[in-house]
Amino acid sequence: MAEKRILLVTFPGQGHINPSLQFAKCLAKHGLKVTVLTHTSATARMSHTLPPSFLSLIDIISFSTGPDSSSQNPSKFNQAITDCGTKAVEDAVASNLAAGRPYARIVFSLLVPWAGLAARRLGVPATLLCIQPAILFDIYFHYYNNNFNPLDEVIELPGLPRLCRSDLPSFFLDTNPIVKDFGDKLLSDIFEIDLDKYKLVGIGPLIPSAFLDGSDSSDVAFGGDLIQKSDNYLQFLDSSERESVIYVAFGSNSELTWRQTEAIAEALVRIGRPFLWVMRGSEEREKVSCKEELVERGRVVNWCNQVEVLSHPSVGCFVSHCGWNSTLESVAAGVPVVAMAQAMDQVTNAKLVEDLWRCGVRAAKGEIVESDEIVRCLKMVMDGGDESREMRENAKKWRDLAREAVDVGGSSQVNLKMFIDQIIGDVQSTVCLLSIR
Missing domain, CATH: 3.40.50.2000 (Glycogen Phosphorylase B;)
Incomplete structure (x- = not known):
């Protein structure tokens, strides 16, 4: 059987890098070949903290948004990372396909839905790694479909606890149009990828093994700290x-x-x-x-x-x-x-x-x-x-x-194996992996 390859695309923030790298370790330990793609602003700093053992399992590639794009201007940076990141995904897929090593799936974290949209155009199965809780994904879904008014004091949604306005993600109510438009566009892109086909599957917590189940005592850090400790x-x-x-x-x-x-x-x-x-x-x-x-x-x-x-x-x-x-x-x-x-x-x-x-x-x-x-x-x-x-x-x-959950036979292990079996079997279903449990 040919080796299955995964392209994992993540936003260059610490809260996205950590679970993405931990998930990459999980996939690699199950025999998949994983390549992590993110912006150079992250990889330049990660290079000082990634251990050799990590680099022996997983490839790291990056893309630049050029000298004129600064993360100090969020709107400009987001547009640049969307454009340059999309091209980086397209180039990576084309390069591997030409070399006879096609990607079996593209996994993308929140804030980079453009990677999922690119995967759909390229005909590569895609999976969202949702690095927020299931309750939030549910709230996003109902908000996107106008099933509630975020200005209401009390919000009742099927399957969820009663919510107050103050319990909702802040961008729902933000008076800054840049923030509001960014959040609305993000959700629109996520649900445009495959609104009716998302299957939510709980995995994790995506935390180094030494501090969770203890199955790998050498796994003591995420490996991608962007700040020197x-x-x-x-x-x-x-x-x-x-x-x-x-x-x-x-x-x-x-x-x-x-x-x-x-x-x-x-x-x-x-x-x-x-x-x-x-x-x-x-x-x-x-x-x-x-x-x-x-x-x-x-x-x-x-x-x-x-x-x-x-x-x-x-x-x-x-x-x-x-x-x-x-x-x-x-x-x-x-x-x-x-x-x-x-x-x-x-x-x-x-x-x-x-x-x-x-x-x-x-x-x-x-x-x-x-x-x-x-x-x-x-x-x-x-x-x-x-x-x-x-x-x-x-x-x-x-x-x-x-x-x-992460122990042998636990829900996370069962769900992770199911996901990997789908990849090995070339199943095309769209999955949303939730870093929960």
């Missing part, structure tokens, strides 16, 4: 008591206002517990008004291996923006969350954490989340009372379920 934070965690450390991190893209940064700093000083805070940019640390008090109590670092930190026994709470990767990583580690959602899908993920899984608390937000509210949430999670114990018990329950 700091040193010495593990020594701090090792010296701290069990479940005593508050871990604070807001992902690679969320930018906090200065007022929000000050509110977090004040809350951490007031709560009086050890903490590890990922704060990108050393200049921001120097501006914090209570810098001396922070240094006495905890550590502020530029970047870290988040799954490694969350899996450390000293970590007792995760203050998070609730991006889906961070949310899944907290679930897989069994760590309760203080959800400080910023925008986009994060508000819906925060609802899952507080209302459905009951493994955390969502901070109330006005213009910012004030320090009093942050302290309230931290005390609720960390004080050891009834609510705290319930959150921890639920967090560990979901951790155990996540491990069961």
Whole structure:
């Protein structure tokens, strides 16, 4: 049987790179030949963190949008990445076909639906790797089909819990026409590919094995960090008591206002517990008004291996923006969350954490989340009372379920095998793989 080849196309953001690389590892370990395609802005930084063992399994190729396209101008960058990325997909497919090594399938992550549209034009089966929860894909579907008004205070949709307007992805209600148009165009492209043929299949969590099922102790990182991690934070965690450390991190893209940064700093000083805070940019640390008090109590670092930190026994709470990767990583580690959602899908993920899984608390937000509210949430999670114990018990329950899913015979393994069997058997069905469970 000829070797089956997969082209996996992903957006050059950390939240897209991580699950895409982990999924590529899963496919490669099952005997498929995987090529990952993304923008040069990611591959240039990934080259410093990808281990040789990864490169022996998976090929990495890239495309450029040229010197005139800057990610600082989102609208211009999106158009450039669409045009240049589409051509890169077409070139990769043509090149492999000419060499007698055709791609059996193109897998594409969210924000790059142009790869799926290109696959359809080229006659190559396509699969969406949905790096957000199933509830969001369902909401997107109903929104695209005008099945509800996002301005309504209460929204009831079949098969979903009752939603409030504040639970919806933020771009539904954004007053900025650029943001609104981008979101609407994204969903239009996704559902244009094959609206009636999507079959949702749950896989994952797509997290390094060493921190999940333990089947591969060498799989300790995603391998594609776009930011250089700091040193010495593990020594701090090792010296701290069990479940005593508050871990604070807001992902690679969320930018906090200065007022929000000050509110977090004040809350951490007031709560009086050890903490590890990922704060990108050393200049921001120097501006914090209570810098001396922070240094006495905890550590502020530029970047870290988040799954490694969350899996450390000293970590007792995760203050998070609730991006889906961070949310899944907290679930897989069994760590309760203080959800400080910023925008986009994060508000819906925060609802899952507080209302459905009951493994955390969502901070109330006005213009910012004030320090009093942050302290309230931290005390609720960390004080050891009834609510705290319930959150921890639920967090560990979901951790155990996540491990069961990826274990032999678990739902993720069964679904992954079914997907690979489809590829080997040249089945043409359109699948949406959801990084969930």
